[in-house]
Amino acid sequence: MLLNTLFLALRSIRRNLLRSFLTILGIVIGVSAVITMVTLGNGATQAVQTQIASLGSNLLMVRVGQRQGPGGAAGAPQFKEADAAAIQAQIGGVAAAAPEGRAAVTVVGNGRNWATNVTGSSNAWFVTGNWKLASGRLFEDDEQRAGAAVCIIGETVRREIFGGALGLGGLGESLRIKQFSCTVIGVLASKGQAAMGNDQDDTVLVPLRTLQRRVTGSLKVGTLLISMEDGSDNTRLKASLRQLLRERRKLADADDDNFNILDTQQLADTLSGTTQVMTTLLGAVAAVSLLVGGIGIMNIMLVSVTERTREIGLRLAIGALEREVLLQFLIESVVLAALGGVIGIVIATAASYALAGVMGVPYLFDPAINLLSFVFSAGIGVLFGYFPARRAAQMDPIEALRHE
Amino acid sequence: MNAPLSGSMLASAAPPLAVGTPLIRLRAVAKVYGSGAAELMALKGIDLDISAGEFVAIMGPSGSGKSTAMNILGCLDTPSSGQYLFHGAHVEALSRDQRARLRRRYLGFVFQGFNLLARTSAQENVELPLLYRGETALVRHAAAARALQSVGLGGWEQHTPAELSGGQQQRVAIARAIVSEPAVLLADEPTGNLDTQRSQEIMELLRGLNEQHGITVLMVTHEPDMAAYARRLVRFVDGHIASDAANPHPLEAAPAAAENP
Known part of the structure; x- marks a missing residue:
């Protein structure tokens, strides 16, 4: 049954190829933005760490004066x-x-x-x-x-x-x-x-x-x-x-x-801490676009449910159970969202590879963020697909068949 | 034109019913829509018995309750009061999902508006009921091909509804209704959207299914010409059954040539 439902969903996606693509565009952009931001952020962190390591590893710098910077050494x-x-x-x-x-x-x-x-x-x-x-x-x-x-x-x-x-x-x-x-x-x-x-x-x-x-x-x-x-x-x-x-x-x-000791390890930690905060921040902003993409999916699924009212009525009339219709629409939105996730990952990989080159930071493939983005986008499919799917499943077959 | 439907290939098919077995029994069935001042009594307590193998035409003016009765008979709706026994089961006591299971096992539907899935081949449209019965792809393909063959659409399997004429679309719908080898075929104004020539072809097809394969046919129509094909006429007026009688002169089977478009 599950396999059949999956086929039904794929068939329906294929029947509306252009609309399916527009539906997932939000997810595609969201996923690729999140992954690109995090990947580039990780690359920047790595670059900072490499540069500090080139200062000398395990280095302590002792300077005259109580603090770093101009005027700090006065009188000492x-x-x-x-x-x-x-x-x-x-x-x-x-x-x-x-x-x-x-x-x-x-x-x-x-x-x-x-x-x-x-x-x-x-x-x-x-x-x-x-x-x-x-x-x-x-x-x-x-x-x-x-x-x-x-x-x-x-x-x-x-x-x-x-x-x-x-x-x-x-x-x-x-x-x-x-x-x-x-x-x-x-x-x-x-x-x-x-x-x-x-x-x-x-x-x-x-x-x-x-x-x-x-x-x-x-x-x-x-x-x-x-x-x-x-x-x-x-x-x-x-x-x-x-x-x-x-x-x-x-x-x-x-x-x-009247002197101060600077630890390059500390410096490295501070600087990479800063870039990591930036990475998290940018990733979070990008994650908002992922959420917007999810709402786009819900929107289109609702339109699709309304548009296919007669189809739903027919399915119910010929003996589809409530949960079978629910599952069909839920799987449709999950497949759409997951598809968007996959396309987003592909785009993000290409984009972050190219941008890393331009920015002069190393390209680091992060399996965790890729997996997380994929799971998250599929989760968005479940979350935002559930409401339209339930609406479809609870239709009255007689009313639905009469729908013009 | 009619490939034999006997010898089920479906694992999920109901055992065939002997002609004459009591199949449907309505007792004091009433249906009320709305409440208070807006209350509308669509059915005012009807009794109806239908046996396996009958061909019944349900007639009556608009608002006479014939569509409501059809929805109840098709287990799409439940009576507000009264009893509906289908093959011994109390339908009025069944849940929504239980009625869905009953429909997928025993009933086939043909609608006035065909209700085929757009951009979907005739083959896939016909396979749909079997999908919900969990038949394997192999069985679905074979059964759908056979059903299309039996409505005279062999060779049209890969055409989508847009590529078929109205009469052909209704044949696909009938193939979809019979592919699951139902005990009862419910047709709601099946010829309402067709010209006279196509209408007669569809009626011949329904009569063939009834006579040769023992499928009970319940048909709502307001056209006396189409009702003439049935062997029993039930007439609804104002929520009551006004008359229920055997058709004294069922239309004789037309020459075979008329069946081929």
Whole structure:
């Protein structure tokens, strides 16, 4: 009986192909909107996470000042190079600790100049920042101690000054930074844009001492980068780091911290939390259109029931039971809605694949949202098909047969 | 033209009834529509007995209660008071679904307006009652083909109503009514929408089904020419049965040539 009813429903859908298509258009749009929104949202979340991971995994950034942002560092003493060494030596679970100083400069070489910033640090900077060399070598120990005139340049600087293909050229050349010239001993592998949109490749790396002596003229260090070992206890490590820095900066118990610790994991959680909220929001808005699509189905089913009053009367007269007529119309609306769901999924897959490419986020197929949308649209068929179907089933066959 | 209908192929068919078995018994059946000032008594207590194998024409002017009586006889409606026994069962006590089951098992309907499903082949239209009886596709196909054959529409199975003439559409409707091998065929003004020539063909067909296959035929008509085919005439006036008598001169079977359009 169920199978026969299914055939009846399919037959009736086929008989009114254009109208069936228009009926399900709302569901098609609703389902494809929901799936596209969620898929793109997931892709954006993934993209943010990837970009933050490129900052360095398990990274703690310690800055001077009570809070992040402009003015936060006012009055607070800077770090010293020895702070990094102490952290590395005294706290367990630290993979690398790098002091980092920065200055904005204009570099000149090969007859061109380029405004960039110069970073002073140690080889540990490569570990904390998840950097790799495209070519060349790291700093020698004596170069770091002596503050030698050597530098490792980012891909953007290399391209702007020396030109040529990716990662090639510039090695061994001379680059003038302010009043001194350094020899390019390496080129950083490109990391591209950071999560905030700034170009991470636009920098020149020199030994910290080189920066202090030849560029800034001070021994101070603005930032400490600390990379934790995998699986180390994030919270405990942060607590002991804070304790150590308070001691070294001679803060009394009553004093507030005059530095702050930023956890990239936290940053990642915050940012991906934001994109997830956006995804949910957009998905919810799209889900409203799904509901509207359901009302469209009810509308057309009601029209269809009225239009087919004589047919219903005939079916009842020749012996169809109430529930058989109910089932016929219910299945018709469920099949319509489910069909809309399937078409919506197909469109959504194509659309989100194409849009992911345009937006530069990865395309992630999410089986859960596809299944959910399908089940939801079929559910809409039941929900909005029930009322018209019951109306059909409860018709009086005599009245229905007389209907003009 | 008439392929034998004997030898049922349907699992769900009712056993055939011997001609002369009491089949329908109405006792003091009344039907009231509305209430209070708008109350209308369509049937004012009628008694009627019909046996298996009869061909009864129900006549009467508009508003005489003949359609109401037909609806009650067809188990589409229930009497307000009185008793209706169909094949021993008290129809007035049956639920809506029980009456539907009774209809699908024992009754076939032919309507004035044909009531075929549009954009649906003759074959599928005829199969419809069997679908509700749960017959398999194979049985449905064979039975529908046989029923169409028996109304002279062999070869027209795949035509939709729009591609058939009025007479042909009514033949499809009759095929649909007899495909389930009913005990009773109820025809409500079956020739009302047809010209004289087609009307006579349809009446010949009904008489053939009655005489050769023992199907009881109840027919409402207001045309004396059509009632003349019946062997019993029941005349309704004002909610009463005014007369109920055997047709003294049932129309003789026309020459076979007249049956072929």
